[in-house]
Amino acid sequence: xxxxxxxxxxxxxxxxxxxxxxxxxxxxxxxxxxxxxxxxxxxxxxxxxxxxxxxxxxxxxxxxxxxxxxxxxxxxxxxxxxxxxxxxxxxxxxxxxxxxxxxxxxxxxxxxxxxxxxxxxxxxxxxxxxxxxxxxxxxxxxxxxxxxxxxxxxxxxxxxxxxxxxxxxxxxxxxxxxxxxxxxxxxxxxxxx
Amino acid sequence: xxxxxxxxxxxxxxxxxxxxxxxxxxxxxxxxxxxxxxxxxxxxxxxxxxxxxxxxxxxxxxxxxxxxxxxxxxxxxxxxxxxxxxxxxxxxxxxxxxxxxxxxxxxxxxxxxxxxxxxxxxxxxxxxxxxxxxxxxxxxxxxxxxxxxxxxxxxxxxxxx
Numbered sequence: 349x350x351x352x353x354x355x356x357x358x359x360x361x362x363x364x365x366x367x368x369x370x371x372x373x374x375x376x377x378x379x380x381x382x383x384x385x386x387x388x389x390x391x392x393x394x395x396x397x398x399x400x401x402x403x404x405x406x407x408x409x410x411x412x413x414x415x416x417x418x419x420x421x422x423x424x425x426x427x428x429x430x431x432x433x434x435x436x437x438x439x440x441x442x443x444x445x446x447x448x449x450x451x452x453x454x455x456x457x458x459x460x461x462x463x464x465x466x467x468x469x470x471x472x473x474x475x476x477x478x479x480x481x482x483x484x485x486x487x488x489x490x491x492x493x494x495x496x497x498x499x500x501x502x503x504x505x506x507x508x509x510x511x512x513x514x515x516x517x518x519x520x521x522x523x524x525x526x527x528x529x530x531x532x533x534x535x536x537x538x539x540x541x
Numbered sequence: 542x543x544x545x546x547x548x549x550x551x552x553x554x555x556x557x558x559x560x561x562x563x564x565x566x567x568x569x570x571x572x573x574x575x576x577x578x579x580x581x582x583x584x585x586x587x588x589x590x591x592x593x594x595x596x597x598x599x600x601x602x603x604x605x606x607x608x609x610x611x612x613x614x615x616x617x618x619x620x621x622x623x624x625x626x627x628x629x630x631x632x633x634x635x636x637x638x639x640x641x642x643x644x645x646x647x648x649x650x651x652x653x654x655x656x657x658x659x660x661x662x663x664x665x666x667x668x669x670x671x672x673x674x675x676x677x678x679x680x681x682x683x684x685x686x687x688x689x690x691x692x693x694x695x696x697x698x699x700x701x702x
Contacts, residue, residue: 452593
């Protein structure tokens with residue numbers, strides 16, 4: 349409760365409405381952001397505290413509320429490390445068919461690039477996909493001529509923090525892999541678990 | 542074996558495993574030259590509003606209020622509780638905080654409480670509770686979200702002599 353207002357009973361028995369000249373609303377503890385066609389979101393907090401809101405990382409935590417808005421706690425939204433505050437934010441959205449990442453000031457930031465790493469044993473080649481941002485859809489593509497590419501199955505970058513995630517590794521028969529090129533291609537697909 | 546191995550092991554690999562050199566070189570070229578390709582066009586990218594500071598978030602919140610809801614709790618003269626509520630909405634948000642508070646909400650409160658003042662069945666001496674919630678109307682699905690700004694006040698009776 350804030351400072352109470354008062355209404356008065358006049359000598360004639362009537363009542364007067366309060367003086368609301370000092371009336372003021374305040375921000376709520378959770379700020380909603382209406383993002384048309386928001387399909388999935390993830391909010392990572394670092395700095396003064398560490399937290400992740402992502403249904404795939406820590407169900408049922410979900411930064412999307414029942415009305416479809418993205419919710420940000422007021423303390424995080426108003427105290428950004430990139431503005432000299434205490435909290436670093438990484439806000440990842442998938443709306444319509446667009447995957448985007450924003451910092452705590454609301455500025456779009458670039459995605460973490462994928463980096464392929466190769467290994468082999470006597471029978472197989474192993475292609476490990478490092479990098480990417482949690483929830484990002486991608487395919488491993490292969491080609492023998494760098495013109496015609498064959499898509500692998502759609503994958504999603506792990507919701508786990510980078511330090512805890514095990515990068516996915518794809519194996520290929522060594523005899524064919526020796527003559528092939530590999531790359532990743534991102535997909536505009538709603539993340540799934 | 543990976544690409545981060547030492548120079549000596551790299552040279553050893555080059556000398557004794559020519560086919561793998563080709564394979565690895567191809568993979569490196571693919572990764573470096575092509576990087577990550579995008580499949581499918583991206584459209585209608587969302588522009589996040591400026592946040593990060595209290596004033597930025599306040600500006601965002603005020604300008605996005607499209608519905609204001611008023612709740613009043615009071616006691617009847619017979620001791621039972623009574624509830625009054627109303628709302629107003631707009632397709633565009635206020636331009637500043639003063640406009641929201643003093644030019645939109647206060648007139649609504651005065652109208653609502655004016656009705657209560659003349660309602661003989663309300664026990665004014667027990668005061669009332671007034672809550673105001675300001676939110677967003679999701680124009681696509683018609684859902685209202687009340688979480689941008691709020692107030693939670695009491696109104697107490699003062700008798701004039």
